[in-house]
Amino acid sequence: xxYLVTMTTHVPDGTPEETVQDIRxxxxxxxxxxxxxxxxxxxxxxxxxxxxxxTLGLFAAADGERLEEVLASMxxxxxRTDEVTPLSPHPSDPAIMYxxxxxxxxxx
Numbered sequence: 001x002x003y004l005v006t007m008t009t010h011v012p013d014g015t016p017e018e019t020v021q022d023i024r025x026x027x028x029x030x031x032x033x034x035x036x037x038x039x040x041x042x043x044x045x046x047x048x049x050x051x052x053x054x055t056l057g058l059f060a061a062a063d064g065e066r067l068e069e070v071l072a073s074m075x076x077x078x079x080r081t082d083e084v085t086p087l088s089p090h091p092s093d094p095a096i097m098y099x100x101x102x103x104x105x106x107x108x
Contacts, residue, residue, distance in 0.1 A: 002041070002060050003067050006083040009053035009076055026075040034059075039070045 011020055034040035042058040061067035064086070071082050089096060 001063065002058060002087045003064075004085040004087055005057045005059055005067075005071065006085075007055045007057060007076075007080050008083075009055075009080045011053070011079050023075045023078070030074055034070060034074075 031040055031043070039059055039061060040057060041060055044056040046054060046056055048054060059067055059070060061070055064084070067084065071077060071084075074080075
């Protein structure tokens with residue numbers, strides 16, 4: 001199953017910059033591991049206000065419990081809140097209607 005997750009990070013005031021950078025570095029490395037394992041499919045950065053940390057992620061997991069395990073494993077979770085939206089296929093999704101090998105003539 002796929003999930004859209006809005007991840008909002010609030011670093012506590014007074015947190016040393018080197019601590020922030022360490023956790024961000026570990027987060028990036030762990031995100032690559034989650035992607036290689038097929039759990040993290042995509043990441044997007046929506047428009048942000050100055051100082052705001054928010055990311056949209058598309059995740060895959062067998063169920064909500066497994067997704068929570070995946071999200072809890074991420075280093076930034078110590079400062080982050082996650083809003084999870086379970087996704088189900090839409091009958092008019094172009095990926096379902098026109099898989100890459102059967103796209104109608106004249107479409108990319």
